[in-house]
Amino acid sequence: MQQYFVNGRAENPVIIRDRDTAKHMFSVMRLVAGDEVVLVFDDGIKRLAKVLSAENHSFELIEDLPDNVELPVQVTIASGFPKGDKLDLISQKATELGAAAIWAYPADWSVVKWDGKKLAKKEEKLAKIVLGAAEQSKRNRVPEVKLFDQKAAFLEQLTGFDKIFIAYEETAKAGDLSALARELETVETGQKILFIFGPEGGISPKEIELFEQAGGIKVGLGPRILRTETAPLYALSVLSYALEMKEFKSLDS
């Protein structure tokens, strides 16, 4: 069933005020009175809703749905500004894979230089991609999108996390493939986790130092060299496996 995110708190009946959402509902999907969709408000609870009036864009809330597909931890992905449209792919896929937030920062070795205007435009585009992906993958939350125009502003945010992982391929090359697996065994439900990735050229030694000073732990992501846009997808998939499949496994057995 089609799912939509609606800003604000759940009220009954609901009037859809967001223009893009209303357009998709009544022009693209051509919903008519009696049709059902899933609406998700700021509380992250999915609710079954029935169109009252297509003309007034109004819905009646029928019932809460128990379905919760969020990761048991809040994962923020932070990518060094990559080239071209790679952030589009990262944002879409990271949303499908359960990220709570998708950030990007100007890394020492980022080739692209995005100024304030370009950054705002890019952020807006990514927010749309993320909203669409969150609806399609039936998320309970829309990931936050944030592009930092200064690295200092990004560094200031590092204090807000329980764990910070630095994706660093030299760690894997040095033969330690297990750092991430070891660390994930200590992760607890509800924790805030930050995963930092470099741009195409990687993370500079100076940045590694800064991230480590903030408590970051270097981890490899397998023995193969992953492109900058692939690494976050690997990390999120592994988190899902370690915290969702294995967790459920222990409950089962």
Place this chain on the structure above:
Amino acid sequence: MQQYFVNGRAENPVIIRDRDTAKHMFSVMRLVAGDEVVLVFDDGIKRLAKVLSAENHSFELIEDLPDNVELPVQVTIASGFPKGDKLDLISQKATELGAAAIWAYPADWSVVKWDGKKLAKKEEKLAKIVLGAAEQSKRNRVPEVKLFDQKAAFLEQLTGFDKIFIAYEETAKAGDLSALARELETVETGQKILFIFGPEGGISPKEIELFEQAGGIKVGLGPRILRTETAPLYALSVLSYALEMKEFKSLDS
């Protein structure tokens, strides 16, 4: 260091006969006598090689390199023909993530219909993408690319695997998130594993039946709905984690 795959067995000296490879080496990278690269022949061993003559496209093999980044199992990814250029993305990313082979088959619910000519052209394009990705991610093997024009031909291949997983989101929806984790504990080094994915519309009930008759096991890939091109990346990442990180972990501790 730049890596190239060379068809055939290692011989010393080596003459590069593949036109595209020679062009990349001597026109794009402008290698000159004395420059070093890594060459990988059919045996999958990386060898340090030094340019003898840029004019003759010849190299001297210096030494074998111990570096092996292949997954401990041979994983084949089989996607139902997806729309547009999605196979390009799947092929590139599956190569980075360690797939041994990338297959696609005409699924019941595939929207696209590719005939023989289109298929051959597409296969050729994918082979180039895969070669480039294998070089960039420093693989020891170039994954096989195979597009089946008939589903029957694909089904005939199912007997050649030790384990067949069917990516099936209903399994996860039904609350069993642990099927894949349980199965991966029984996987042994060197086994041949097939992972079957549906196209955008999913795998038809008839196909599920056929795949199960061939020994396929339905597994979910986490609680979120993944797009057809994202599911193989999740599966490969999880295999890497379960078989590479965890394996190394047990050796460490």
